[in-house]
Amino acid sequence: MKKKLFFLLSTNFLVIILLAQTQKTFCNQSPKDTFYVKIASQLHLHSGDTLADIGAGMGYTIVRIAHYMPGVIFYEEDIKKGVLKKFIYEYENKKSCANVDVNNFRFFVGDKQSTKFPDHFFKKIFIAISVHEFEFREAMMNDVKRIMQNDGKLFIVETFYKTPAAKQRHCDRAFMLKPEFFKLMDDTGFELVNEIPLSDDINNSENGEDKIKYNNIFASFFEFKIKP
Numbered sequence: 001m002k003k004k005l006f007f008l009l010s011t012n013f014l015v016i017i018l019l020a021q022t023q024k025t026f027c028n029q030s031p032k033d034t035f036y037v038k039i040a041s042q043l044h045l046h047s048g049d050t051l052a053d054i055g056a057g058m059g060y061t062i063v064r065i066a067h068y069m070p071g072v073i074f075y076e077e078d079i080k081k082g083v084l085k086k087f088i089y090e091y092e093n094k095k096s097c098a099n100v101d102v103n104n105f106r107f108f109v110g111d112k113q114s115t116k117f118p119d120h121f122f123k124k125i126f127i128a129i130s131v132h133e134f135e136f137r138e139a140m141m142n143d144v145k146r147i148m149q150n151d152g153k154l155f156i157v158e159t160f161y162k163t164p165a166a167k168q169r170h171c172d173r174a175f176m177l178k179p180e181f182f183k184l185m186d187d188t189g190f191e192l193v194n195e196i197p198l199s200d201d202i203n204n205s206e207n208g209e210d211k212i213k214y215n216n217i218f219a220s221f222f223e224f225k226i227k228p
Contacts, residue, residue, distance in 0.1 A: 129158060
């Protein structure tokens with residue numbers, strides 16, 4: 001019985017070591033993902049800065065960006081309380097081979113029309129592939145403007161399909177067409193400062209589901225400011 005128990009414990013220990021070594025080897029060999037490197041470089045954040053991440057979900061995008069911005073404090077907001085969990089972000093951190101201090105993430109729950117943050121609270125706000133999922137888009141974008149400082153910056157990464165009403169797997173709502181997106185931003189009081197195409201970087205991204213197929217999908221990084 002003792003020999004059997006010792007064998008089982010030894011086997012489990014070896015499996016853990018092998019898995020750890022495999023993960024380490026994968027992380028060491030994994031090339032930098034230019035999609036996230038480019039986004040992080042455009043945010044111009046430094047240790048001690050804060051960033052609001054609206055529609056954060058399970059942290060897939062922000063964790064991979066945070067890898068390149070050590071010491072930044074992230075305010076994670078979503079309407080789904082169940083996804084805003086420290087252990088979920090720790091899992092994304094490990095899965096993506098990132099090196100992120102998950103204690104730098106703060107979790108907040110809003111609703112379908114409001115983030116619940118105080119007025120003019122943030123200098124920089126980030127929304128990653130979530131604007132199209134807002135049920136009340138105008139209300140949410142007006143609320144984003146409310147919590148943004150007058151001289152603040154709003155950064156948006158959004159994906160667009162050339163085919164109207166196209167949906168990505170697991171998305172509740174169809175992607176927006178680009179003219180529709182720009183009209184929303186204009187109607188809610190935002191002015192475009194800069195746009196950087198990300199389509200080539202998606203092709204090289206680790207996320208196979210987001211790879212461009214049949215020339216039907218493209219993405220951009222946008223910087224907006226509040227209209228004067």
